[in-house]
Amino acid sequence: MVAPLVLSIGDPAGIGPELAVLAWHARERESLPAFYAVHGAGVLEAAAERLGLPLELAAIGSADEAAQAFATALPVMGTENAAYAPGEPEPEGARLALASLTDATDAAFRSEASGVVTLPIAKGLLADIGFAFPGQTEFLAAACGLEPGASVMMLAGPSLKAVPLTVHCALADVPSLLSTELIVRRGQTVAQALQRDYGITAPRIAVTALNPHASENGAFGDEEAHIIEPAIAQLRSDGIDATGPHPADALFAPRTRASFDAALCMYHDQALIPVKALDFDSGVNVTLGLPIVRTSPDHGTAFDIAGTGRADPGATIAAIRMAGEIAARRAKG
Structure with missing residues (x-):
């Protein structure tokens, strides 16, 4: 039997607590695998009250207890808490978000949970309390004992899977950060993950160009010839x-998307724009190359709508479902 998934609740001033509550309420309709949250019981209770939804919480001490309680209550492990003030982020909430992320990751690493689903954090607030990573992807890699750059962020939706080779950096820095070695290493990781986690026997990877029209034989740059090819x-x-280098402006058309399983893109927006345009409410951030399963909804804290009842749980539900599917596939070997 596959162990339950574990959720980190994200910044309590954002929409993360609402998403956890809404996902639990959708558990039967969406046939979701069992999951439990780490810390923030009071925040989750307050978020449910704000949404006008009934919520039974089950304080648990083990993942086994989570599986038993899940049908009738949202299981919560851990006692740390913070004030629930949607749309008003503060250091206390950031500390709760970090404690939840740390302990949830640890549970997955120790195989007490079959995977971790991380709800949105505010990176700037975490940096103010000593968080030394660009994002959760890098944090998870370090927590698993991996070298920097060993993990890969993939955005996955029903229509498209895309991987940005460079992520949180200035666009002007992208050409100097690209290398043949980087593309090869990430391409290998993506191919292995598509086989192991998605059951694709012979993955097809489309590699984008960096420059418009794949540089027009060097007219707009030489990265295609010297690095990508x-x-x-x-x-x-x-x-x-x-295959590639493919001009990015034509790669994501419907007919072309059918010709590959994942796109390897040169920079952040080149990958995220098409995924969010096609699958905004069902896009999942998946971390490849980890010894644990990790997914996350592909959106941020949305402080501006927190507590208003406008948060859409679609991407969180998709992240939970995908984590469960990957965990089940890994368990079968």
Whole structure:
């Protein structure tokens, strides 16, 4: 039997607590796997009250108890809490978010949970209390003992899977951060994850160009010829079905999307714009290359709508479902 998933509740001033409550209420309708939250019982209770939803909480001491309680109550492990003040982020809430993230990750790493679903944090507030990572992806990699750069962020929705090679950096820095080695390493990680976690026997990876029109034979830059094409050749020699460099403006059209399983993109917006345009309410952030399963809804804290009842749980439900599917596939070997 696969262990329950664990949720970190995110910043309590954002929509994370609401999403946890809404996902639990949708558990039967959406056939979701069992999950439990870490810390923030008072915040979750207050969020449910704000939404006008009944909520039974079950204080638990083990994942086994979570599986038993899930049908009738939202299981919560841990006693840390903070004030519930939606739309008003503060250090106390950031400390709760970090405690929840830390303990949830630890539970997954120790195999007490089959995977971790992380709800949105405010990186700036966490940095103010000593969080030394660009985001949750990098935190999880370090928590699992991996070297920087070993984990890969993939955005996955019903229509598209895309991986940005460079993430939180200035666009002007992208060309200097790209290398043939980086593309090959990330391409290998993506291919392995598509096989292991998504059951795709022979993954097809489309690699984007950096420059418009794939540089028009060098008219708009030479990164395609000197960096990207050698990487694609190396991936193909490794037995990976990699193609490109593809002009990014045409790669995500419906007919073209059917020709690949995942797109390897050169920078953040090149990957995230099409995913969010196609699958905003069902997009999932998946961390590849970890020894644990980790997913997250592909959106932020949304402080501006927190507590208003306008938060859409679609991406959180999709993240829980995807984490459960990956965990079940890994358990089968």
